[in-house]
Amino acid sequence: DAGVIQSPRHEVTEMGQEVTLRCKPISGHDYLFWYRQTMMRGLELLIYFNNNVPIDDSGMPEDRFSAKMPNASFSTLKIQPSEPRDSAVYFCASSHDPRYEQYFGPGTRLTVT
Amino acid sequence: RKEVEQDPGPFNVPEGATVAFNCTYSNSASQSFFWYRQDCRKEPKLLMSVYSSGNEDGRFTAQLNRASQYISLLIRDSKLSDSATYLCVVNIGTGRRALTFGSGTRLQVQP
Numbered sequence: 001d002a003g004v005i006q007s008p009r010h011e012v013t014e015m016g017q018e019v020t021l022r023c024k025p026i027s028g029h030d031y032l033f034w035y036r037q038t039m040m041r042g043l044e045l046l047i048y049f050n051n052n053v054p055i056d057d058s059g060m061p062e063d064r065f066s067a068k069m070p071n072a073s074f075s076t077l078k079i080q081p082s083e084p085r086d087s088a089v090y091f092c093a094s095s096h097d098p099r100y101e102q103y104f105g106p107g108t109r110l111t112v113t
Numbered sequence: 114r115k116e117v118e119q120d121p122g123p124f125n126v127p128e129g130a131t132v133a134f135n136c137t138y139s140n141s142a143s144q145s146f147f148w149y150r151q152d153c154r155k156e157p158k159l160l161m162s163v164y165s166s167g168n169e170d171g172r173f174t175a176q177l178n179r180a181s182q183y184i185s186l187l188i189r190d191s192k193l194s195d196s197a198t199y200l201c202v203v204n205i206g207t208g209r210r211a212l213t214f215g216s217g218t219r220l221q222v223q224p
Binding site: 031 | 211
């Protein structure tokens with residue numbers, strides 16, 4: 001079975017540009033999570049969805065970040081405008097239930113110069 | 114106090130050694146507990162769930178102590194391939210809140 005799919009795997013962009021990260025969850029999983037990981041702050045939950053509806057976006061750092069889930073098999077995380085401090089690895093994960101095990105995609109390594 | 118706390122390490126152990134990690138959590142209503150493993154530049158992967166009665170999977174043993182609010186992971190007969198960061202993961206509280214990840218404990222098994 002296919003796991004969580006993320007694209008692109010690497011993104012290098014200049015400050016001020018828009019960045020869009022994409023995720024396809026495991027089929028049948030109702031919950032989708034976006035995380036950011038840095039050396040300094042570890043793994044941080046940004047937002048999660050249930051049945052395509054955002055449930056908790058309290059981790060979204062600021063208005064420059066937005067996430068959507070137009071259907072059960074696709075989600076995007078957008079940063080506009082990007083800043084160097086946004087450089088991190090962004091993971092998408094999915095699960096049947098937010099209290100139980102989550103399965104992660106391979107991540108997108110974002111570098112903003 | 115952090116919701117989930119781990120010793121960052123690194124733990125440097127020789128091959129064949131037994132090593133244990135602890136993780137403390139702050140919310141006594143936490144319901145589910147896991148250990149994840151993360152290799153360098155890779156995604157976290159589920160290693161094992163932690164059950165109230167304790168559980169074992171090969172060389173790995175996980176324990177839960179609700180009274181003291183900690184979970185532990187014991188690795189016996191360490192292999193070089195066990196070198197990774199081990200993340201303690203807890204569901205904090207009730208309802209639909211998502212899992213909270215600890216910052217991880219780094220293990221380096223040396224030949």
